[in-house]
Structures are given as structure tokens and as C-alpha cells.
Amino acid sequence: MKLLDHLSKAVREAGVYNPDIQVAPACILWPDRDRQWEAVIPVLQAELPELMVLGDNAPEKCTGPAIWLRYAISGFAEDIELPKGKAPILYLPGVSRQDLRAVESCPDELKPLAELQYRGVIWSQVNAKDWTILAYLKSDQGGLGLDVAQDSESRHAMQLALYRLLDEEVELLRGKRLDKDYFNTLLTGGDPIRDLLLWLDQGETFQASRGENEWQAFVSVCQSQLAFNPQQDGILAGCNKLANHEGPWQAVWERFREAPNRYPHIPDQIRKCQPPSFDLFADESVAGGWPQWNQSQEEHLRRDLLALSNMPAHKAMAQLKELEQVHGGRRAVVWAELGEAPLALALKHLASMADHAQTALAAGTVTDLANGYASTGWKVDDSVMRALANVNGSEDLAAVTSAIRSVYLPWIEDSARYLQKHVDGDSYPGGSYQSAPSLPAIQGDCVLFVDGLRFDTGKRLAERLGAAGLEIAETVVWTALPSVTATGKVAVSPVRDKIRGDDSSADFEPAVAATGQSLKGGYHHKKLLKDAGWRVLDRTDNGDGQGYAWCEFGDIDHEGHDRGWKLAKHLDNLLQEVQTRITELLAAGWKRVRVVTDHGWLLLPGGLPKTELPSVLADSKWGRCAALKPGVETQERLFPWYWNPSHYFALADGVSCYKKGEEYAHGGLSLQECLTLQLVVTGGAASQAAIEFTDVVWKGLRCTVAVEGQFKGLKLDVRTRAGEAASSVVLSAKALKESGSVSVVVEDEDLEGRNAVVVLLDDNGALVAQTDTRIGGGGV
Known part of the structure; x- marks a missing residue:
């Protein structure tokens, strides 16, 4: 009470x-x-x-x-x-x-x-x-019998805090010493450390937002608990103590570290203070309170990374590991969370790149290369992308680029040259349409084509899907040559047996075998699919899980060509969109989603090496491949086109490009461009097939849903996009009752009449089932 x-x-x-x-x-x-x-x-x-x-x-x-x-x-x-x-x-x-x-x-x-x-x-x-207040709190005859200090400061603080004291549970007060510190803490809201941080962050605004009684109580608590007087000592003195975080200020520092973004002005206030002298190897637990120290460490690291450009690869690898020993701990300091240690964050992945790149993929058979890359080699590419994702300014980009080019460029160059040397004519593992195995399909299959899903990005996607409770089966597949969309997309299509290549094609675009109609633009490819009994879903159509479906989604390749190295900064968002699409398709009833792609790509900040190919020799020249004019003699390595083995084209040597300054390119022959990962995704243990919606009823903005089947442990949500939790229009998802029903309320009246999706979620937040609806009722 x-x-x-x-x-x-x-x-x-x-x-x-x-x-x-x-x-x-x-x-x-x-x-x-x-x-x-x-x-x-x-x-x-x-x-x-x-x-x-x-x-x-x-x-x-x-x-x-x-x-x-x-x-x-x-x-x-x-x-x-x-x-x-x-x-x-x-x-x-x-x-x-x-x-x-x-x-x-x-x-x-x-x-x-x-x-x-x-x-x-x-x-x-x-x-x-x-x-009196004191008598009522202290007396055990008609009062509460509490342990209350009787000094004048405590009595004064007690009266000021009385309105807050009324809300306290009496049983929780028993056994406590109610003195001035307790009452002042109560008056300031019960969290003096939070208030101190708010004051350090807001200054006079904080004081103005408090009444005089609350302010004086706040000052009194700081004096008592921290030996610090905000009114007399000032904000900069407080920030100095926070940065040093000694004695009782350690607790204040720990609270700041928990959520530094709540106090955006504190770092600049600390920068106005004079820090102690720290050397390069100072203990982060002591020096880590000072942004000046962190900035100095970043500058040292930047210089050391830039110096790698003059080192051979093996020395650069060793140096990156040493730098990781020195700077790795800074990822745990608050400045990393505030985005002020991008190089320390990138260094983790640069060191991983160096570690995995020690295993060269330039020995053995082509099968050995593929196995090595599928086992650990892809982690080098992934580390490069993750390192670049932490880069913001041009100076940091130059430093990270120096490290990448010193280790990664020779590694991918050596593996590409070795692969090209061992692939001679028809010995390319991807073969041609004549030797390609069939793609068996089952009822309830949905094939999802994702343009440019490179091997490492496929691994990252699989990890995300697995964390969401879905089951993943992986298959390593060599892409069609050349590794461009025009050739590769239809090579993973269910109707590829109805496609051939014309000798005169200079853009690597095949045609309908029966009519010779070009597949450029996609119309005739879709027609082939529909004629073969496949439903073609657009970007927002989830279908109903019946029969077979083909859909295309994802902007990885488009973003790579547009953004170059900055693709790394957007990759997780792009994969999140693909993940959302997959979960929506499974929730719509498809038994499995087969994720396929056309090619991978090379990405190197600062640009891939350039190789010369005179334009007069080529009908068309892309970044990494070219269709040569009839009768032309050249020293370029030639390879047969996947769709017409009698039609040859040129591939750039190693990882070079026929164009200058290309940071992102594909079309050539390398493990990164040609070895891809196909995924078969199923709904996991909580199969959506076991759930049936029996009722979706709206009364105003209240939605009542009833289901049958294996619904135990599931929650209901209403969203505008089924796979995006952020699109929820209700306060929170609610668990289904034992009866299989539950009600949720849409709070925003302006949403009435909008189309939405009722979704069921498992404990991991993965979609289990969904059905379309209209907020407030009515047809969809």
C-alpha cells in the first residue's frame, strides 16, 4: 500500500x-x-x-x-x-x-x-x-514507524519531497534509512546519476526545466554522493571528472557508456577539458574516457594503414595482426559506439581478411579451388566488405583502401590467374546449356532470382535466415559464362531448356529457341515461364503457394554499379529486403523458396587494374568481357559462350578491366564472379501449412482473429508490409489464446481503410502465416 x-x-x-x-x-x-x-x-x-x-x-x-x-x-x-x-x-x-x-x-x-x-x-x-510529517513517518503509535533521520537537513528535504514520497510503497520503505540523501534522491526522480548526465548534457536547460526545490535537491545529492557541487563547480569540471571516472564517478561513467547517444553534447563538453598525457599503449579503461585520446589513436592507426601500401602482402598481413593487438580494445570504448572509432571497427575485419588470405587459392585442381573458396576463401571477400562498411570520411577510406589493396588485390589476382590458366575452353565447370543439369521442381516451389548475390553475400543471407528460424540448404553452383546478367539469369530459369544463343549476339543475350525472339527486356522469358505453367510474381505479389512461381527481387547488382565501394555500406539493408521477401513468400504458403542468382562480382576500392583492348577489335566491350569482331586475331584468352559454344568472347586477364577506374565489375572469370551459392529455404519447425485463418473480423479499429492448427506459442501482428516488423500498426504483437483467437487494436484512426496484412509470428519473430485484410473491415 x-x-x-x-x-x-x-x-x-x-x-x-x-x-x-x-x-x-x-x-x-x-x-x-x-x-x-x-x-x-x-x-x-x-x-x-x-x-x-x-x-x-x-x-x-x-x-x-x-x-x-x-x-x-x-x-x-x-x-x-x-x-x-x-x-x-x-x-x-x-x-x-x-x-x-x-x-x-x-x-x-x-x-x-x-x-x-x-x-x-x-x-x-x-x-x-x-x-507533523516527521512524527507521522516515525511514530509507531498511529504513524508508520519508519526509520527517519531527524536532523534539520533531512527534515527540510523530507518536506520538499513529500509529494513524491506519497507514491512510495510503505513496505519498501521499511528497513531503509530515510535521510536527506534518500529524500533528495526521491525529489530528483529517484535516479541522480541520470539527472547528473542530463545536466552535463543540457546545462542551463536542465536547471530551467526543474523547480527550485528539485534543483537544490539535485545539488545536495551530488555533494553528498560525489563530493561535487554542480552549482559552484560547473559543467566542465563535471565532464572532467566523468572522463577520468575515478571513485564514485565510475558509476556515472558506466551509465554514460550504457547509452551514450542519449547525451549527444557530453563528448563536445569533454573536448573542452584538458586531458592527461597518454601514450599509444595507454590502458583503455583509464584513457578511454577521453575522446582526445581516441582521436589520437585513430590518427596513429590511419598513418599505419596508409604505410601498408609500400609493403609486400605477407608483411602487410603481419602488420595488420599487430595493429589489431594494439587497437582492437578500442572497439569496446564508448567512442566506437558513437561512431568516432571507424578505423578501429574496420581493423577487426582487415585483420580477418589478412588471416584468411594467408591461405592462397592458387594451387591444385579447379575443384580444389572451388572447395577452398566455399570453405573459407569467401570470408576474405566478406571481411573486405565489412571493413568498408565502417568507412565514412575520405581520409579513412584512403587508409582502409591501402590495407585492402596491399593484401586483397594480390590474393584475388593470383586466384583469378590460376583459375583462368586451368580453365581451357570447354573445361570450365559451368559448362554450357547442353551439359547443365535439370532444375527439378516440386509443387509449392517459388524460385526467387536475386541479381548479383555473390557467394559471400549468399552466406550472409543464409545466416540471417537461419537466425530467423528458417531452414537452409546450400548448393555451390558455377555461373554461366560470361558472368553477366543477360547470360546468367535465364541460365538458372526453369525454362532454360527452351533457350538458345545466336551466333550474331554481341550483347550475350540469348533467344527463344523455337522462334529466335530475343529475351532482352524480359517479356519473352516471362511468356516462356507462363506457357510452362509457372506463375510470374511481381515485386509485391506473394501468390497463394499453389503450383510453381518465379519472381525477381533485389538491387545488389544495380547498387554496385551505381555506388562502387559504397555498396558495402548498404549491403545489409539490401539483404534485409531480400530476407523480408523470402519470409513473405513462405508465409503466403510456398513450401520452399529457391534463391538463385546469375553472377557474382569483383569490388576493389580505388579501382580494378586496367588492361587494354582496342575498341576497333570489339563489337561490344564491357568491364570484364568483350564480344570480338569476326575474324579478329588477338592475344586475349577466348572462351565459348554458355548459350552457343561455337560463339567465343574475350575475358580480361586476372582481375583487370577493359575500362579505367571500375571499382565494381563482373563478366570475367574469377571465383568471386563465377562461383555462386543457391539456397533452398523452408519454413522450419513452425510450418505455415499447419495454420488456417478461420476468422478475421473488424469492429472499428479492433481486429479479432481466429485460427486453427498448430498455433501454440504464436503471436499476432498487423502490418502494412508482412515481413517488416517496423511496419506494425498496433502497439505490440499479442499471443494467441488457448482458443486460437486474439484481438489487437490499431491506434491511428487515419489508417482506417488502408490495406494491411495479418501475420502470425513464432518466438524468433519469423513469419509463420499471413492473410490480407483492410483496416476497419471491408474487402481488400
Whole structure:
């Protein structure tokens, strides 16, 4: 029970009487000479509607002079309705019990109340003294019997914090020492460390937002607990102590570290302070409070990374590992979370790149190369992308680029040249359309084509899907040559047996075998699919899970060509979109989603090496491949086209490009471009096939849903996009009841009439089932 409830009950119980031998008291008088209770009387009036106050005439506040109070308790005041069966309570601020008893000398303004002491009762202590706050809290005879300090500072803080104290649970107060620190902490909201950080962040704005009592309580708590006076010492002195985080300030620092983004101005305030002298190997736990130290470490690391450009690869690898030993710990300091240690964050992945690149993929058979890359080699590419994702400014880009080019460029160059040397003509593992195995399909298959899903990005996608509770099967596949979309997309299509290549094609675009119609633009490819019984889904159509479906989604290749190295910064968002698409398709009822792609790509900040191929020799020249003019003689390595083995084209040597300055390119022959990963994704243990929606009913903005099947442990949500949790239009997802039903409410009235999706989620937040709806009801 809260202290407010105890106090209300105590005052009311003063009016308890024995009806067999007593008459009901006319009222309960509550004298308070020092006005200690006055500040909380409005709060008490909400609990005690019979409580009236002696004061200026304000009937709407149940307040008035003595004669009006007599008039009101007699039942003559029309606008005052007292609860029946409750004795009226008259609070008398500035009046003592003795003032009422001395009737002859009683002030004239109080005389109308004097005789009520005989017809009524007075709420007082057993010793007949008025109840003070201290007496009520401390006394075990009619009070609460709490352990309360009695010094003047504690009494002062206690009165200031009284309105907060009323909300405290009395049982939680028992056993505590209620002193000035407790009351001041209570007055400041119960979290002095948070308030201190807010003050360091907001300065005068914080003080202005607090009342004088709260501010003084805050100052008192800081003095008592931190030996620091905000009013006298100032913000910069506080920030200096925060950065050093010694003694009691360690707790303040730990709180800042938990959520530094809540206090955006503190770092700049610390920068105004003079830091101690730290060397390069200073302990992060001590020096880590100073952004100046972190900035100095970043500058040292930047210089060391730039210096790698003059080192051979093996020395650069060793140097990256040493740098990781020195700077790796800074990823745990607060400045990394605030985005002020991008090089330390990138270094983790640069060191991983160096570690995995020690295993060269330039030995053995082509099968050995593929196995090595599929096992660990792809992690080198992934590390490069993750390192670049942490880069922002041009100086940091130059440093990370230097590290990447010193290790990664020779690694991919060596593996590409070795692969090209061992692939001679028809020996390419990807073969041609004539030798390609069939793609068996089952009822309920949906093939999802993702343009440019490189091997490492496929691995990253598989990891995300697995974390969402889905089951993944992986298959390593060599792409069609050349590794461009025009050739590769239809090579993974269910109707590739109906496609051939024309000898005259200079853009690597095949055609319909029966008619010779070009597949450029996609119309005839879609027609082949539909004629073969495949449903073609657009980007927003999830289908119904029946038969077979083909859909295309994802902008990885497009973003790579547009953004170059900056693709790395957007890759996770792009994969999240693909993941959302997959979960939506599974929730729509497809038994499995088969993720296929056309090619991978090379990405190198600063640009891939350039190789010369005179334009007069080529009908078309792309970044990594070219269709040569008939009869041209060249030293370029030639390879047969996947769709027409008698039609040859040129591939750039190693990882070079026929165009200058290309950071992102594909079309050539390398493990990164040609070895891809196909995924078969199924719904995992909580199969959506086991769920059936039996009812979706709207009453206004309340949606009630009933389902049948294996719904135990599932939650219901309503979203505008099924796979995006952020698109939820209800306050929170709700668990289904044992009956299989549940109701949720859409809070935003403006959404009424909008199309939405009712979704069921498992414990991991993965979609299990979904059905379309319209908010507020009506057809979809």
C-alpha cells in the first residue's frame, strides 16, 4: 500500500465512533500550524472527496473561510456535495490545536470553527500534539514507524519531497534509512546519476526545466554522493571528472557508456577539458574516457594503414595482426559506439581478411579451388566488405583502401590467374546449356532470382535466415559464362531448356529457341515461364503457394554499379529486403523458396587494374568481357559462350578491366564472379501449412482473429508490409489464446481503410502465416 493510502486511511479513521454510545462527529479537524502538509493537500483531495480547506473563497476547490466551511458541512452549499457516511475533513493550514482551544483569544476569522472541536474530532497524535510529517513517518503509535533521520537537513528535504514520497510503497520503505540523501534522491526522480548526465548534457536547460526545490535537491545529492557541487563547480569540471571516472564517478561513467547517444553534447563538453598525457599503449579503461585520446589513436592507426601500401602482402598481413593487438580494445570504448572509432571497427575485419588470405587459392585442381573458396576463401571477400562498411570520411577510406589493396588485390589476382590458366575452353565447370543439369521442381516451389548475390553475400543471407528460424540448404553452383546478367539469369530459369544463343549476339543475350525472339527486356522469358505453367510474381505479389512461381527481387547488382565501394555500406539493408521477401513468400504458403542468382562480382576500392583492348577489335566491350569482331586475331584468352559454344568472347586477364577506374565489375572469370551459392529455404519447425485463418473480423479499429492448427506459442501482428516488423500498426504483437483467437487494436484512426496484412509470428519473430485484410473491415 502506498504512503498516500496509509495517510488517507489514518485521517479518516480519526472519525470512527461507536454508534451504540456515540453520535457521529460533525467533522474531523486537521490543524497544521507550520503548513507542512499544505503542498500535498490537492493530491489528498483526489483521494478524500470530503476534504475541505480553510483559506480564500474558492468553492470549486473546496476551499473557503471558516464561516463558509461551517455552511458547507451543514449541507447548505449547493455546489458542494459531500460523500454520505463520511465525516467532513477540515484542513486548517497555519492553525494549531491550541488556537482553537483558546476560544476567548481565538482570532475572529477562526471563531466559527472553535465549537467544532467539541462536536467533532481532531486528527492528532496520542499525546495530543499535531501531526507533523516527521512524527507521522516515525511514530509507531498511529504513524508508520519508519526509520527517519531527524536532523534539520533531512527534515527540510523530507518536506520538499513529500509529494513524491506519497507514491512510495510503505513496505519498501521499511528497513531503509530515510535521510536527506534518500529524500533528495526521491525529489530528483529517484535516479541522480541520470539527472547528473542530463545536466552535463543540457546545462542551463536542465536547471530551467526543474523547480527550485528539485534543483537544490539535485545539488545536495551530488555533494553528498560525489563530493561535487554542480552549482559552484560547473559543467566542465563535471565532464572532467566523468572522463577520468575515478571513485564514485565510475558509476556515472558506466551509465554514460550504457547509452551514450542519449547525451549527444557530453563528448563536445569533454573536448573542452584538458586531458592527461597518454601514450599509444595507454590502458583503455583509464584513457578511454577521453575522446582526445581516441582521436589520437585513430590518427596513429590511419598513418599505419596508409604505410601498408609500400609493403609486400605477407608483411602487410603481419602488420595488420599487430595493429589489431594494439587497437582492437578500442572497439569496446564508448567512442566506437558513437561512431568516432571507424578505423578501429574496420581493423577487426582487415585483420580477418589478412588471416584468411594467408591461405592462397592458387594451387591444385579447379575443384580444389572451388572447395577452398566455399570453405573459407569467401570470408576474405566478406571481411573486405565489412571493413568498408565502417568507412565514412575520405581520409579513412584512403587508409582502409591501402590495407585492402596491399593484401586483397594480390590474393584475388593470383586466384583469378590460376583459375583462368586451368580453365581451357570447354573445361570450365559451368559448362554450357547442353551439359547443365535439370532444375527439378516440386509443387509449392517459388524460385526467387536475386541479381548479383555473390557467394559471400549468399552466406550472409543464409545466416540471417537461419537466425530467423528458417531452414537452409546450400548448393555451390558455377555461373554461366560470361558472368553477366543477360547470360546468367535465364541460365538458372526453369525454362532454360527452351533457350538458345545466336551466333550474331554481341550483347550475350540469348533467344527463344523455337522462334529466335530475343529475351532482352524480359517479356519473352516471362511468356516462356507462363506457357510452362509457372506463375510470374511481381515485386509485391506473394501468390497463394499453389503450383510453381518465379519472381525477381533485389538491387545488389544495380547498387554496385551505381555506388562502387559504397555498396558495402548498404549491403545489409539490401539483404534485409531480400530476407523480408523470402519470409513473405513462405508465409503466403510456398513450401520452399529457391534463391538463385546469375553472377557474382569483383569490388576493389580505388579501382580494378586496367588492361587494354582496342575498341576497333570489339563489337561490344564491357568491364570484364568483350564480344570480338569476326575474324579478329588477338592475344586475349577466348572462351565459348554458355548459350552457343561455337560463339567465343574475350575475358580480361586476372582481375583487370577493359575500362579505367571500375571499382565494381563482373563478366570475367574469377571465383568471386563465377562461383555462386543457391539456397533452398523452408519454413522450419513452425510450418505455415499447419495454420488456417478461420476468422478475421473488424469492429472499428479492433481486429479479432481466429485460427486453427498448430498455433501454440504464436503471436499476432498487423502490418502494412508482412515481413517488416517496423511496419506494425498496433502497439505490440499479442499471443494467441488457448482458443486460437486474439484481438489487437490499431491506434491511428487515419489508417482506417488502408490495406494491411495479418501475420502470425513464432518466438524468433519469423513469419509463420499471413492473410490480407483492410483496416476497419471491408474487402481488400
